Amino acid sequence: VRIDAAQSISSSRRAFLRSATGAAAFPLVRDLAGADRPKKTVVVTFGGGARDDETFMPDGQENIPHLLSELIPQATFFSQVVNRGILGHYVATASIVTGVYETFNNFAPVPPDNPTVFEYFRKDLKRPATDCWVVAPSNGFARIGESAHRAYGPGFGAGVILPKRLLSAALAGGDRERYQHLLRDNYETPLYAPPLTGAQLELNRMADVLKLSVDDFAAHARSLASPDEMSVYVARQLMRQLAPSLLWVTLHDIDVAHSGTFSLYIEGIQRCDRLCAELWQAIQKDPEYANRTTMFILPDFGRDSDIDSGGNGFQHHRTGDPMSRTTWMMVLGPGVRQNVVVDRPVESIDLIPTLGSLLGFDAKLSRGKPIAEVA
Amino acid sequence: VLPNQLVARSFDGYPPEARRIATHHLALLKRLPLGFLPLLLRELIGYDWKFPAERRELDGQFAYLTSLDSEQLVRAMEVFSHLRIAPALEKIDWVNSPSIFTEQLTAHLWSTHQIDAFRAGAVAYISKSSVALPEQRLPAHRLGIAVIGQGVQENQYRLFRKLRPHGEYFTRIKAENGLAVLVDLVAKRAALYPMPYGHWYIDGSTSLPATPEGATSIAYAALSSPRAALQSRMRKIYEASVFDPEAFRTRMARMQPEEIGLDAAGDPVLARFQLSLLTEGSGTQVFATTFVQWAAREAWRRAQPLTVLARFGPRQRENPMNVLLAEAQRPPELDPQGSLIDADMSAYYTWVNQQRLAGADKAGFLVWFEDHQEAVVIAPGFLQGKQSSDSTDLKDLVASIASAK
Numbered sequence: 001v002r003i004d005a006a007q008s009i010s011s012s013r014r015a016f017l018r019s020a021t022g023a024a025a026f027p028l029v030r031d032l033a034g035a036d037r038p039k040k041t042v043v044v045t046f047g048g049g050a051r052d053d054e055t056f057m058p059d060g061q062e063n064i065p066h067l068l069s070e071l072i073p074q075a076t077f078f079s080q081v082v083n084r085g086i087l088g089h090y091v092a093t094a095s096i097v098t099g100v101y102e103t104f105n106n107f108a109p110v111p112p113d114n115p116t117v118f119e120y121f122r123k124d125l126k127r128p129a130t131d132c133w134v135v136a137p138s139n140g141f142a143r144i145g146e147s148a149h150r151a152y153g154p155g156f157g158a159g160v161i162l163p164k165r166l167l168s169a170a171l172a173g174g175d176r177e178r179y180q181h182l183l184r185d186n187y188e189t190p191l192y193a194p195p196l197t198g199a200q201l202e203l204n205r206m207a208d209v210l211k212l213s214v215d216d217f218a219a220h221a222r223s224l225a226s227p228d229e230m231s232v233y234v235a236r237q238l239m240r241q242l243a244p245s246l247l248w249v250t251l252h253d254i255d256v257a258h259s260g261t262f263s264l265y266i267e268g269i270q271r272c273d274r275l276c277a278e279l280w281q282a283i284q285k286d287p288e289y290a291n292r293t294t295m296f297i298l299p300d301f302g303r304d305s306d307i308d309s310g311g312n313g314f315q316h317h318r319t320g321d322p323m324s325r326t327t328w329m330m331v332l333g334p335g336v337r338q339n340v341v342v343d344r345p346v347e348s349i350d351l352i353p354t355l356g357s358l359l360g361f362d363a364k365l366s367r368g369k370p371i372a373e374v375a
Numbered sequence: 376v377l378p379n380q381l382v383a384r385s386f387d388g389y390p391p392e393a394r395r396i397a398t399h400h401l402a403l404l405k406r407l408p409l410g411f412l413p414l415l416l417r418e419l420i421g422y423d424w425k426f427p428a429e430r431r432e433l434d435g436q437f438a439y440l441t442s443l444d445s446e447q448l449v450r451a452m453e454v455f456s457h458l459r460i461a462p463a464l465e466k467i468d469w470v471n472s473p474s475i476f477t478e479q480l481t482a483h484l485w486s487t488h489q490i491d492a493f494r495a496g497a498v499a500y501i502s503k504s505s506v507a508l509p510e511q512r513l514p515a516h517r518l519g520i521a522v523i524g525q526g527v528q529e530n531q532y533r534l535f536r537k538l539r540p541h542g543e544y545f546t547r548i549k550a551e552n553g554l555a556v557l558v559d560l561v562a563k564r565a566a567l568y569p570m571p572y573g574h575w576y577i578d579g580s581t582s583l584p585a586t587p588e589g590a591t592s593i594a595y596a597a598l599s600s601p602r603a604a605l606q607s608r609m610r611k612i613y614e615a616s617v618f619d620p621e622a623f624r625t626r627m628a629r630m631q632p633e634e635i636g637l638d639a640a641g642d643p644v645l646a647r648f649q650l651s652l653l654t655e656g657s658g659t660q661v662f663a664t665t666f667v668q669w670a671a672r673e674a675w676r677r678a679q680p681l682t683v684l685a686r687f688g689p690r691q692r693e694n695p696m697n698v699l700l701a702e703a704q705r706p707p708e709l710d711p712q713g714s715l716i717d718a719d720m721s722a723y724y725t726w727v728n729q730q731r732l733a734g735a736d737k738a739g740f741l742v743w744f745e746d747h748q749e750a751v752v753i754a755p756g757f758l759q760g761k762q763s764s765d766s767t768d769l770k771d772l773v774a775s776i777a778s779a780k
Contacts, residue, residue, distance in 0.1 A: 059536050086485045103486040259658035260665030263716035264693055309731055313724055315657065320490050
């Protein structure tokens, strides 16, 4: 039954994409002759998945104009990405990053048990610390950059930037009150802000790393409407200053859905849609990235269906029903077929071995499989 | 303690009715697996404050379980018996704190990839125990009403997009004193079909409403004092330098109605229900729209009433949590347009939850954009997907829903 339900979700996405964008099914034989191997990779995950009802279904299409009209026509779209792990944002993102379904407490400030993509990338390819970065939405993600694995771990991870923490440190007391809308830590447990541990970038190093003064950062942040805008701003600053080869950005505004306010959830989707397009445009305009960057966009998982009595519709992701486990992924960049849909199921843990295949490292402890259509 | 070690005194901490049932069924309880029993006790421990419909269902579960012979009971419990349970869970006082055990069991099942098997087993169990429950004849068809959009003058959002395919969409409703008409309808149904907690009025507007006589009423505004007391506790926790989320949830689970000023002496069942809305709901403490949606859902699910009238008012504008929790200290800025969109979706969920109950095929549902001309009716005799631009009086419309066969 679950497989049927997941396939049904996938079929709906496929049918819509074919009618809206003329997307074709993925051909059995790839033609990558002449395509350069991508040199840089940007991964965008949405923490707080958006359901098909509010995105790819007829009533939802108005919320994702940029994904539909700008990005999908350039992308290979995977219509059935299944997450079989724990549906909490930190542990789920850690599972994507390691390629193993991690099993730690979602709200514990712990590193992943298995090596992360950043560690594989840096150790196998002998890359410096400045070559891979994570921009993450909340304190809970402070340990996402490197694992507790003995063969990897300290010294091989990515730099982690928590823009909200930087802003909080940069603002004076009164200002901190005024710009609290940019500082909320997370929505899954709104009262929870775990203690910070790990190697996240601190304010006093920001000027060195981002070439951005505290005053300039705070001034710009004041003009932004949401934490996700701040994350994309920091990501773009990283691209300009350090041009990392591996950049991982996790957006989180959508997760306001936990408050039960549908309109705010929709606004989060619309903002995410716009920011993904802005990031792709920034990639195309930056000589360091243009024509040599592959971008992956995927929600970490979905949200509960309206029908499952164990949940409360869009508000949470607690039931483990097919809608909360099944999501999608789009891949854009040189060598990636444009405007095609892949129907076969893949898993969210397949991303890391796929990146390994693209970039030339061995994600040896990952339990996923390289996705042949883009690897 | 393991289930087979239970004795009558194990339940000394239970309220009187719950204790009576537990000791009466002690032999059965001792034969149930640890992966199931605390979940049953979580329901039982609150028996004294449950609605009649919930008591009936719990009684039905005990009747079902006692009707099984040894072999059948083993089969019925098979999924739960095979769960791998961490030894640490066995050390929890699951008899007296079954909610805490259940929460930690859930986390354990997720992390050990057993949650899907558990859910499947739970669904199968509920399905079988429900079949064993004799069907209850309703004195009238159920009626759900959602009133949305208080304070919105103009609207560009396409309303009722989820509900229109299921019912008839009216675009020229005449609704002078519309809310009073609906409140009066609830009062009449309460008088015609009296039953405890059988008719509800749930209000999320900014002012204290006139409540229908004979109906159970709860209002977001009327709960401002308990909400302020709860918000104050939450704010202190939020602003503390160290926060332990598990301790916080335990604290919320153990909170008593009197602690935040709910009147437990007047109607302890309702006081407990209101407390659960505020301590178990997500967003109900700070957003009026979320409060009404969750209250309507829980009223349908738990009390299984004949009538629910849910009126959605404007919620406060989105703000950081510490500002939202300080609502009592300053008049909150409202977001009527966003609230209309929230309420539109909430009305759909109110109907979905109504449809989960017995008699769904004959039930009626009305959603009305307050003080405007738009409404949708889902009821026998009204055509699915049809749009009607005839001028229709709200009073006549509700009369036809009530008389629909």
